[in-house]
Amino acid sequence: MDVAADDAFDEQCDYLFKAVLIGDSGVGKTNLISRFAKDEFRLDSKPTIGVEFAYRNIKVIDKLIKTQIWDTAGQERFRAITSSYYRGALGAMLVYDITKRATFVNVRKWLRELREFGGDDMVVVLVGNKSDLAQSREVEKEEGKGYAETERLCFMETSALQNQNVEEAFLEMITKIHDIISHKSL
Ligand code: GDP
Secondary structure, three states, X not given: OOHHHHHHHHHHOOEXXXXXXXXXXXXXXXXXXXXXXXXXXXXXXXXXXXEEEEEEEEEEOOEEEEEEEEEOOOHHHHOOOOHHHHOOXXXXXXXXXXXXXXXXXXXXXXXXXXXXXXOOOOEEEEEEEOOOOHHHOOOOHHHHXXXXXXXXXXXXXXXXXXXXXXXXXXXXXXXXXXHHHHHHOO
């Protein structure tokens, strides 16, 4: 999509959402985002804070929604994610790797950060990625689901590799944000 076409969409679209991906390095964030954004995948970078983002346009009921999804571009490795990454985000996908328990343990830390910088109203989907690697599983599905229920998060296991549940996870987040916004504007 070129810039002119993109601007035209901005004028037509009813909502523009910002959503962020977060979680330990190597859990599959970049693969999830590129799966979801598909042919509309456009990696722009914001060099000042070293993040990248992609867009996806979706129709929910009768509203045209443009979602701008931010990826850490590996900056989490250097603990370089700052409050500006989260600012203005209405949704977050908090990702761990079901084959690496440490990435699930760290979900608590990422959630704390999300709530500190993004506020309590943010829609958060907890995602256990790499579900195709069942033989190496270190985190049971029930455990992820149980934690999500305790923290009132949505939950899904995905495989970016096999394209399982990726669309569903993003759509869950976007639909929830849409619900919240349309209730607020009533
Ligand atoms: P990020 O650091 O969180 O952005 O993670 P990446 O998207 O770069 O993925 C890290 C590694 O995990 C890469 O080698 C990917 O090919 C691999 N990977 C990502 N998602 C999956 C998945 O669903 N299944 C499997 N088996 N590997 C995956």
